[in-house]
Amino acid sequence: MSVDKKTVRHIARLARIALKDEQVEPMVNELNNILAWVQQLEEVDVAGVPPLTSVVEQRLKMRDDVVTEGGQADALMANAPQSEENFFVVPRVVE
């Protein structure tokens, strides 16, 4: 399997990373080199093998559904590129 320019533009769009036109072709080549290399996984017989999703053999921990460290709006907003009265500001989304 390999990617073409159209696919690269599509996944860049999904990833929300702008690619300039001149960046698309090199990215196609780089991704195809990597994909050609990972292709060797097709040699492995994985019939009946479950996917490994966690190496930790313990039940996921549950906690009480309560606020633990709330009331820190100022700290949360301190790194915002743009904010107003504890709201994050973005360009207009709805016309």
Added chain:
Amino acid sequence: MALPSSPTDFTLAEARDALRARAISSTELTSAFVSQVAAARPLNAFITETPERALEMAAASDVRLSAGEARPLEGLPLAIKDLFCTRGVRTTAASRILDNFVPPYESTVTQNLWDAGAVLLGKTNMDEFAMGSSNETSHFNPVVNPWRARNSNQSVVPGGSSGGSAAAVAGRLCLGATGTDTGGSIRQPAALTGVVGLKPTYGRCSRWGIVAFASSLDQAGPMARTVRDAAILLRAMASVDPKDSTSVDVPVPDYEHEIEAGVKGLRVGVPKEYRSDGAPSEIDRLWTKGIGWMRSEGAEIVDISLPHTKYALPAYYIVAPAEASSNLARYDGVRYGHRAADVRDVSDLYERSRAEGFGAEVRRRVLIGCYVLSAGYYDAYYVRAQKVRTLIARDFVKAFERCDVLLTPSTPGPAFALGEKTADPVSMYLNDVFTVPVNLAGLPAVSVPAGLTTDGLPLGLQVIGKAFDEQLVLRVARSIERAAGFDATPNAWWRAA
């Protein structure tokens, strides 16, 4: 006690003892390291130096030391990889997208270190978002390895991604450092700089407050001059943390306790798949030497097969980018981090903030991750890789039915020249061929310096253990350290630079 000529030549254990014996104060010790750090700027090991904070922390430690209230790491200056969030101290992950980020909270691992009395010297350079094996993907420029080949002025890489931490320990800019290891990012730079680097069992150190790369693989660990120092640091770093749901409920033992017990009667496994093709390399020769040391110390050598080893790297380069593409979705230019100027709309804001904020390797991995998770490819790539991961983990389970630890080389070669492997991502990825399988299986492993190449560059051997068997891993590593008698140090060329 016999003191080294300079306090920066202390091991962490020696410094601890000297502080308690009041042979030196933390302020004296810390000042010496602050000067070392400043004198070593040509190495570019630090992104942010924190000398004022270091001296304040040292002064507070001196009060405790005088009062006889010393905690386990009281007054010991450390360097922290810039992937650990530190309250009030800029934390960048070596990325432009976080170059102005000042966390309002502290990672659990660093909080544990400060609670144990350690002193922060600064935040170390690294590959951007820990994606790299040479420290060349940093937005803040590469780190230079303190080591150079004999009779050479050529700069070599320190490995990565914890290259700044490795260089800081090797250059004696700190007593120890933290690293993180997703595919080898502690052990590979440790090997390339002649220091000890330990990746603990997945779940041993909390991931809370560490900038996430690939969450099912990431694990924090210590980097230090000696195996004992790594043991001391691990005990302080490790904890059971309610803030990390994958933190495992296993008590933290005293890792120093049985470190000198030796390997007599242990079964040391040697996996044949780690042998390189063709003529034996310097790495193979060192490995053979290591096997000899184990045998002469009374261990039984067991030939082992890990048949799926060659598939570990390709599986990793599907799983890790997939998780990264998901983790890095949070960098949107809205809540923190870099935001593009003069944007048209909110999509443009996301797309341009991320394009400007991420470097080439991070963009590449996010796109690969996005692709292997996308509709139509998810089963062919991602699920298949996760199945292969199961087979790799099973290889280790089977191996450990016949042996107590595994002994392998840490890396396929010594430190290489800056720029030598940046043109071909896959050739860079191959650096982690011996370290990646361990992450996929979640096991603990340590790289211990064991010798020099004929050119005089350091090489490491890796000891891999069963889950939560760090004590044994450290004990075997200590035995190698003792047998190797590795006492070479880089000549401090950067001081004249």
